Amino acid sequence: MALLEIKNLHAEIEGKEILKGINLTVNAGEVHAIMGPNGSGKSTLCHVLGGREGYEVTQGTITFDGHDLLEMETEERAIAGMLLGFQHPVEIPGVKNIYLLKEALNAKREAQGLDEVDTFTFMKQVRELVASMDMDDAFLHRGVNAGFSGGEKKRNEILQMLLLEPKLALLDETDSGLDIDALKVVSEGINRMRGEERGIILVTHYQRLLNYVEPDFVHVLYKGKIIKSGDKTLAHRLEAEGYQEILEEAS
């Protein structure tokens, strides 16, 4: 059974159709890259998968790990093992990063019938993850994303992913705004998540992320549809030729 199966997905926002019949299957163990010009609907797809209010799914189905995803609230999707890494992580002043991490982990544990994580184990785990992301412990005690630089926000998203160990990670342009070293750190984090039981979707504009995290599949999203899919060589082609030729080919 596929981990994620999207069939003929149509979605609109404020009466405007953005997704126009998306089909996508992600199996456990696979890494998919979604590329496509600005405004083609990549973030919209992520938000619809995350269950954000305001988007109306007019047609199609989505199953995730055996669940009918469209019947689930955002937090239920998270608890079922989906993690959305945001293109623009929002600031939540006054809420300590460490507090959110703990609450998020406990929400998941509670759903699994586990006790709250004990503080000692938790701190030890978090400190290790923070170090692995080349972040300073001080980040844990700052407000969530508050005053973080663009790159710091993205590292923080990966940190959350590493802690929550989702079945499916949907990373929307996690590589944008990263310096060269940070790109490496983030990529290493993503590679650590890679595994038999997990699926990863990377939304990206650039080949450089895919040099570190080699995708099994690459899809081109254009005007709300996946117009071409292929293996990692498709990304190389895009990098070399740009979108024009592929768009013409597809139409």
Next chain:
Amino acid sequence: MTETQELEQLVQREYKYGFTTDIEQEIIPPGLDEDVVRMISAKKNEPEFMLDWRLSAFRHWQTMTEPEWAHVHYPKIDYQALSYYAAPKSQEELDADAPESLDEVDPKLLETYEKLGIPLHERAVLAGVKGANVAVDAVFDSVSVTTTFKDKLAEAGVIFCSFSEAVENHPELIKKYLGTVVPKGDNYFAALNSAVFSDGSFVYVPKGVKCPMELSTYFRINAKNTGQFERTLIIAEEGASVSYLEGCTAPQRDENQLHAAVVELVALDDAEIKYSTVQNWYPGDEEGKGGIYNFVTKRGDARGDRSKITWTQVEAGSAITWKYPSCILRGDDSVGEFYSVAVGNNYQQIDSGTKMIHLGKRTRSTIVSKGISAGRAENAYRGLVHIGKTATDARNFTQCDSLLIGDKCGAHTFPYVEAKNSTAQIEHEATTSKVSDDQMFYLRSRGLSEEDAMNMVVNGFCKDVFNELPMEFAVEAQALLAVSLEGSVG
């Protein structure tokens, strides 16, 4: 349903403390004249000077008109329709003194406080259940039910008792300090309070003593159609320090009820008073019916050099709140602080803030105000920073933040500054923000329920103020906020 509508639904609160205690009460008939004032004074066995003081306040009040400048709206209050004294019968029979031991307290009252989660059993408290190291004065309608840990406090020289007891046992202190911070004719509601106040708490911390426990008073309005007029006086002598907290609740009733309290604080040289409030009077229902009118005058006099007064308040209840805890910074190098969280939901109206009156040299004040509005609530911050001619090198910092939940509520700020000394340094920062859909989606996508997500954002917004509350009450305040913003999802 849009996220905004859902948020609004989410904040529909349920009031947990709306129950009524069915207890036989002595309530004097409605109406207010000199005889009523005399009657209250007589019930309390007050000395002549107190009666005179009340009467002169009453005569002054009669010449005054109700203020209308606040950003609140309510039908005219008929002061003749209210009753000015209500006491549980069982309490009334034990003379004017509060009962000596809990065995004398009506079990129904004990049960009431138990339901409210207020620890009145010293043994239980000492056993470390809830409220360890907190002494409590419990005021039920017009009278004090009991005060815990009096003996332990007395050993340290601290007097903590009901106001009535203080008038009886320490008249010299009352004579010396009563009305010296809030004069009896200060404003309409303060004058009314001065004439008819029934009970409240009295704290005296002698020279050099650090009060060994947190002190707290728990106010409960129970009777119908009565006003509650309590009066609190706290004195910290040279080098003394004390931390005091008040909590308040009332039953759910359709009629509005008036609560007009006066609090006076006096801090002498090097003394420190920390006064915290968790106010949770019944706010009225979703349609704006019922609820407490909370018209309160609170003022601290930092009379001595290097003295410090801190007001911390979490205002969650009441239909209307009209309240400006203030500091008169009279002593040189004295410090005044005001930390406030005010939450308004449904049809609640809040006009609150502070006044910092700088008179001494190098006086410093800090104001941090966090206003949260949901439903159709109107939340106004009104603050005055006055730097007098004599206050050289005075400094003030004001931070005033508003958080809106939904789009039918309002937030307003009225900061006034009067600087009569050019050496003053005054800083003011203000922000208005919304609990955004982005924030809610972000937190929910991490597995938090809608309620938890909202509480997290709101608590984050209030953090600077919660940090100022005594540890134990900070937890209570967070829980209160969660309840205030709690409701039916989806």
